[in-house]
Amino acid sequence: MASETPRILIVEDEAVVALDLTRRLSRLGYVVYGPADSGEEALRLARELSPDVVLMDIVLDGDMDGVDTAGRIREEQAMPVVFLTAHTDPETLRRAGGAGPYGYIIKPFEDRELAAALDIALYKSRMERRLRENEQWTSMTLHSLGEGVITADPNGLVRFANPMAESLLGVSAARLLGRDLATLYKTRRDTGECGLSDGPGPRDVALLCREDGSCLPVEQTFSPIVDDRGRALGTVLVFRDISRRRDGERALRESVDGLRRALTETVNALTVTSETRDPFTAGHQERVSRLAAALAGELGFSDEEREGVRMAGLVHDIGKIHVPSEILTKPEALSDMEMGIVRDHSTVGFDILKDVPFPWPLARMVLEHHERCDGSGYPAGLRREDMHPGSRILAVADVVEAMTAHRPYRSAWSLEHALEELAKGRGVLYDADVVDACLSLFDRGDFRF
Template sequence: MTNERILVVEDESIVAKDLQNRLIKLGYQVPAMASSGEEAIKKAEDLKPSLILMDIMLKGEMDGIQAAEYVHSNLDIPVIFLTAYADENTLKRAKITEPFGYILKPFEERELVTAIEIALYKHQMEKKLKESQELYRDLVENQGEGIGIIDQDEKFVFANPAEEAIFGVPSGGLIGRMLGDFADRQKVASILEQTKKRSNGEAESYEIDITRHDDEKRNLLITSTPKYDKKGRYCGAFAIFQDITKRKLMEKELRLKNRDLMIISSIASTINRANNIQDMLKDVLKGAMVLTGADAGAIYLYEKEDKTKMTLQTSTYSTDAGSALSHRSSLPRNFSIDGNKVVYGEKGREHISGLFDEEVYSIYVPILVKGESIGVIVMYTINPVPEGADKSAELLSIGSQLGIAIDNHLMMKKIQDDSRYLSDIINESPDAMLTVDKNGMILSFNKSASRLLGYLKDEMVGKHLSSLLPDGSMPELDETKSYVREFKCSDGSEITLNISTSRLYKDNIEFGFIITLKNLSEIVGLKIAPIKETAVDTEQLYQFDPGFIYLFDKSVDGRYMEIFADQVKHNIQGLCISRKNPKNIRQMYGLEKTPVVWLNSSDSVAGENCIKPDNLTGLTATLHKFLMEAEDGIILLDGMEYLMTRNSYESLLKFIHFINDRVMQSRCRVFFCIDTLALDERQYHILRSEMLEFEDHSNERPLRTRAGQTSH
């Protein structure tokens, strides 16, 4: 977190708030905002911010330029102007305030950061220069700076030790000498011009370059005032000499630093705007070459399949000499570079093993991702790199930014591929799903939703969600929630569905909802009311005690359906769960009222109660409600082999455990019908431990009573 505090001055509240949020996101502090020039001055005086972002065209009596003028004159706070447009007169007025930068609206965050950082840096440097000047002034007042007196013949008649040190002469070494003795010949005329001004009564400061006796070059700032004798006649001048050599070097370094920052900022902006890797590589290479003054350059990246081989991705040149250099398609496999530094090669080809036919000076910049090299920027100059022109820090930053950008591009491509994959998964999902925007307009409609409601995807996308609801109904999309409501099918019928909504986000901004629809029968089961068949006046073939599950081995005895039909025709409430067609069951066994639930993977069958075989939750809920409501009931579970193959033996066993726990507390009994040859011995014995095994003793008609008991 940076300690830099920025005052935002913007009369458009939305723009100001957005700018404040962006600055805070970038790590700056925004202690306050102002919407007028007067308010800006008041808050600047109270808060003393590090920098002010000032809109030029402020409304009110005082515009941004007037406010900036006051800040510049009285508060020494750097100002950056924000502007969408400005005429020539406005720009001329703005220049007078000496702003530290301009940012054109609209702008990217990278441009904002660059302008702020450059302004803060420039202000810091100017502040240092001002402090240096004040220090020199204090030293002069205390005779710490060079002070001299020159007569009307331009000869030194006095020089303090500090001045002698500036000129590199021993004590008394300046007396009788002239300033022109230390200046270049072409500068002598300007010295004479200054002397003339003094004789005319003018005081002035001017800069001049001198060469000392030890051949050192110095930049001097001379402040000279006329000296008069007692009769008021000009007789020479008082002069204060300041050595500003370091200041000049700092100014030069600052100019170069600003230039480098602008280049790096441009490269960063290029990286952020690039739509593809190839364009990004070419633009980054050009920027790096401008930074170093290279004649030619190329970028090589490791191949995805072969991490020992780097191949040419892009190349360019900036001079005619650079155009003559020929690039090879790949670097030698033994080529390597230290990932922590930029390598400046000597003249020749030893560092590149013959990459070029010519001998040149080379610069190698590693491209890094998480500390690992993924390639190299190679640049070449016909002339050697000048001493002091090392740009290692800047180039390492470029290599690191480029590596991250390449990695992000590849990651984004993977995300896009994954997104398409996830989109396909959602479309093929067994759950009915659709997405809508914040206004409820349908964006997608998967296959399961089409099957459930009967609409085609193409006829629903672009319509409002309310088109799926009964007339007059409106969807509830205010928050993430789950609730039950009616939906309208394509055939005009209505179906009760459980609707679950979840918010959708893109770039951390909410843009819609994903809606999952569930048939309530798949969640809470079918509502089956216990009903008795019309009783028959015959003797009941078998009697079964309530509270037990009875195992019918279909491979031994296939009469389980006849026995079930006999039970329900003797005043026992029945429920039949079967893989067989309910219509055939009713016709074959004369069941007019007993409900039959069909285990069927189809979405729906007109006129029949259906449960999908993989919906054990719905089946369990259906049986549980029947067991709770039946006063004296019986349930037939047929098609258990089908359930086991569509789920698993373990799932079927858990289902049996759940049912048995409820049966033991009820007035019901359950027939569990299965071909035991479909089970291995272990599975069979585990099932037997949960139920009683039905055995028919031929003509004796055994009466099953309690566990382990059979009577005749």
């Protein structure tokens, strides 16, 4: 990087001119190196001192003149050169232009001309250096990315491809450059089918079809390249291999499916355990769960919420395992003490389930399924706003199934009678929306026990 005070190397084989330049440059505030009186000496000093600008006479003694020397300095060190010359003939200027000078000073000249030429050369040098550094950073970044990057011109011809793009495509950069991107980068829809995709969106998942016949799942992004006026300059494609992510997602899904199956079997086992003690209510929990799930769907619950309500229905009476069989199967009305024991089943069910890490609040729904909207239910006398939405559904499903099923102490009611009783409790005992959903389901014939 240049110091605050620019350093100028003088290359001039006439001692008087060299001395005059040294005085002028010092007076203008520059740090002066040299003078060098030959091309060979200029190369040596340029390597050792790294000046910010070389002020080079075109005519030098020796094997290399100023043009040859400037070309070597530019080639080796990308150092700016300003030519000093008294020769303005076309041939001299043509040769000098080939060396890539940053300016010319025609002898004789004034100090302001000298300062202006050097300031312009210094500015151009700083801008070029900054551009080179930016290009180096960009190149290093693109080459080290874990994503493939390809750019194409407005005609779709590849202009750049980073090493990861070569690797993912299985094609070397030499074979990519200048070829049509559409013929090199072919994808299929990631659906296991062979139909070509209609075109990728801003971020799309597809199967990349490589030249060796293999397919690779990739995530891809196509973005336009535009200038500051909005004119299209081409396209940049960024794509990445998502094979590992896909394998991880598949393994996770299989694990979740396995856990869900285990969960379902556990809930089924709990259901069987509770119902084997009361043959008169066998199947009650399964029927309640089906109606509860249907009601949840009718009310717009998500699939996951609906599954939670269904699971809660399967175990809502699990607490009855603490009730003696003789009470469960008693053919006449229960005493107050016996009724108290039966009513405890909601709390017992909650205690059984509360520490099981279900993905749904099953324990709470089991605890609340005998609560009523007006606060007349048990065990806590909750009102509608304090009950879980799933609990309000279970309350309706439980009472409808119970009224239409045979019990030791009474005969089964007809469905019409049960629904009439349900409607009487609408908005008082039972949630109005749930009651309406239940009546609608049976009225349309969309549900049967």
